[in-house]
Amino acid sequence: MTKKPILILVGTTEGRHLAYQASQRSDVQAIASLAGRTRRPDPPIANTRFGGFGGVSGLRDYLQDQGIEALIDATHPFAAQISIHALLAAREVGIPHLRLSRPPWVPQPGDCWRSVSSNAEAAECLPEVAQRVFLTIGRQELATFASLQQLWFLMRMIDPPQQTTAIPPGEILLARGPFSLEDERSLLRTYQIGAIVSKNSGGEATYAKLVAAREIGIPVVMVQRPTMPEMETVSDIQQVLTWLDGL
Template identity: 40%
Template sequence: MSTVLILGGTGEARDLAALLAAVDRQPHGVPVPPAALERREVAELRVVSSLAGRVARPRLPVGEVRIGGFGGPERMASWLRAEGVGCVVDATHPFAERISASAALATAAAGIPLLRLQRPGWEQDLDDVWHWVDSLPEAASLLPELGRRVFLTTGRQGLRAFTAVDDAHFLIRCVDPPEPADLPADHELLLARGPYTVEGELALIDRHRLDVIVTKDSGGRLTAAKLDAARTRRLPVIVVRRPGRPQLPEVATATDAAAWVRARLR
């Protein structure tokens, strides 16, 4: 039995787990679709998805799931050896830096191939008023020049950078509640999980009289509606650039990652 580890927490990771598990879910007596025939070569595939365990009610991928940190790269390497993992796909979020660094070190130590599955970043249109920054503190420093009613969509982590911004109201949207100490004084919390629609984002902008948006360059369609809405309302958007990553073979789609896994484990 070949084992693949998917480091997850993203839609792409769930798509990959579903693609690799598809052959196992084919009901008896139902003709196997041609694409699945190819997967027969690795029908004896064990797919393990790994989640950090940060979100209270995570969207779970199909198949086997382990939850929680590994305890650093050395322990991840031991885990990979103990579980007989044949290859690893790092499909974590573009801003999850530590786990990617850990995966690069652990797979190198264990001599296991590693692929990065990462969705492309967002692309700016001519009509967009985007201000690129390298970090959340830089975004916070730029805010007073751009607006007073802020739609903050950078997630629960790193919010503390905005506590120093006076004279601004924040609508903060995240999946789970942040630590109270991380919140700016004048804020409203909106607990929600994408996907979002342009109509919904426009309604939020209008109802809360928002005049600037802060986002990470997460990429993907699930959370892109705020950018379309900002373009429609001509709002400035502060976009935090992606952090640097270890140099690795990389693909942008779950389909390409599944092909890589099949080629590794054939």
């Protein structure tokens, strides 16, 4: 059986697991593309490339040069640019395209969420929400909050920010999820956190902070996902594997 070359854009835990499972199949030759710095993905993926493509045209050229027959976008829910590039490139080449995107979180009884459309909007409203803030947006947009010198921030991220990045006053905490509910409760109380700022990324790895906020009774400023163009989308790995069966 001739294996069909497929490209999987990986930017989430689900994406890594999908790429691994796809690499075990006898009907496809899966290539996983990782834009980040992680050189040893877990689980390990046989065919892996690192780095970007150079926009829509670069991705289109790669798809054509490699003879890719299907493109799966399993990037982060907030990685709107690469998702749009993937959709456009797949259309230009004329190959099937599918997006894997885990469902967003939804507020539960007892939650006190303030929905905003961007980090800038979150920063604008924070002074009227709390004085001590747990900032869980990663390291890329810390500068958006740097002008809030009257507030104090606990900033959790996986990797430290670049030295040239402007950051708000407070403390940086380097940690990788998943995080337990007990640990999140303890963290909020130890640092006397009055509000959380979070992206609505979905998934289980960092959901415990929202449960802890609900139990303690503190508000969450929730940055909602960017608007995406209409495209075929599924929410779990099994749906992707079923889609592959139909190629």
